[in-house]
Amino acid sequence: MLNDQLLFAKAISDPTRSEIMQHLCCVWLSVNDVVDKLGGKVKQPTVSHHLSELEAAGFVFVRQEGRQRFYTLNQEKVTVCCGQICAAFNPGYVMKLEPVDVPLQTITVSSKPTADE
Amino acid sequence: MLNDQLLFAKAISDPTRSEIMQHLCCVWLSVNDVVDKLGGKVKQPTVSHHLSELEAAGFVFVRQEGRQRFYTLNQEKVTVCCGQICAAFNPGYVMKLEPVDVPLQTITVSSKPTADE
DNA sequence: TTGACCTATTGACCACTGTCAATATAAAAT
DNA sequence: ATTTTATATTGACAGTGGTCAATAGGTCAA
Numbered sequence: 001m002l003n004d005q006l007l008f009a010k011a012i013s014d015p016t017r018s019e020i021m022q023h024l025c026c027v028w029l030s031v032n033d034v035v036d037k038l039g040g041k042v043k044q045p046t047v048s049h050h051l052s053e054l055e056a057a058g059f060v061f062v063r064q065e066g067r068q069r070f071y072t073l074n075q076e077k078v079t080v081c082c083g084q085i086c087a088a089f090n091p092g093y094v095m096k097l098e099p100v101d102v103p104l105q106t107i108t109v110s111s112k113p114t115a116d117e
Numbered sequence: 118m119l120n121d122q123l124l125f126a127k128a129i130s131d132p133t134r135s136e137i138m139q140h141l142c143c144v145w146l147s148v149n150d151v152v153d154k155l156g157g158k159v160k161q162p163t164v165s166h167h168l169s170e171l172e173a174a175g176f177v178f179v180r181q182e183g184r185q186r187f188y189t190l191n192q193e194k195v196t197v198c199c200g201q202i203c204a205a206f207n208p209g210y211v212m213k214l215e216p217v218d219v220p221l222q223t224i225t226v227s228s229k230p231t232a233d234e
Numbered sequence: 235t236t237g238a239c240c241t242a243t244t245g246a247c248c249a250c251t252g253t254c255a256a257t258a259t260a261a262a263a264t
Numbered sequence: 265a266t267t268t269t270a271t272a273t274t275g276a277c278a279g280t281g282g283t284c285a286a287t288a289g290g291t292c293a294a
Contacts, residue, residue, distance in 0.1 A: 042253070045253080094215050169243095
């Protein structure tokens with residue numbers, strides 16, 4: 001029913017969830033790590049709930065390790081969604097993501113970004 | 118407390134409102150025009166309500182003409198918001214919008230501070 | 235002036251959602 | 265085995281938000 005673009009918009013439309021997602025950019029954090037990063041704004045069950053939602057929607061990856069669970073952002077999916085939104089509201093334009101101080105790199109909205117490591 | 122990025126995410130997180138905004142890309146439509154474009158999915162008061170919200174948030178422009186009100190998308194603001202979102206979730210990258218088949222035009226939305234200016 | 239038309243407003247309804255305290259579950263440490 | 269630690273789940277609550285019917289307020293046409 002709901003496409004990724006709408007799911008992504010819903011995901012980032014809540015301040016707490018948006019902040020969580022940004023903290024999960026490029027790093028793996030445990031649940032309590034995220035709780036700490038939020039500086040007491042919300043409690044652990046709330047963070048856990050948001051992370052479950054994000055996982056269900058495919059916006060984060062999870063890795064269990066002992067009794068902790070580490071989460072990280074699904075960078076590719078998020079980038080594709082960003083591109084879809086840009087394209088939807090800028091007809092006639094193409095979005096490109098250019099690494100700072102590095103040769104050009106292009107993201108075509110309907111295909112996979114070439115974000116190599 | 119709520120920045121444009123969050124307001125934009127909220128705006129496009131509802132299917133009806135997102136569709137309205139896309140219909141208002143590059144054209145001026147009356148309220149009833151929008152109602153028609155939505156094909157009976159929602160009634161006129163609902164459309165009117167969404168348009169009021171969008172106007173309050175600055176995402177659409179309005180022009181009164183006789184007994185009708187014409188709305189159009191605030192393309193620049195929407196594009197800036199798209200760029201902010203891309204930047205927020207792609208640290209280390211800059212987003213560029215390139216018109217198809219036309220010389221380069223750039224919208225820089227970097228989270229990195231530029232020393233000058 | 236009267237009536238038809240366009241849009242905004244009101245009030246109500248209900249589904250959804252973000253949050254928390256309390257508790258459960260599971261794994262590690264003692 | 266007991267305790268401590270890390271996370272998930274449950275249940276409840278208040279607030280938000282999308283929707284509509286009914287209506288109000290203008291504006292134009294006859």
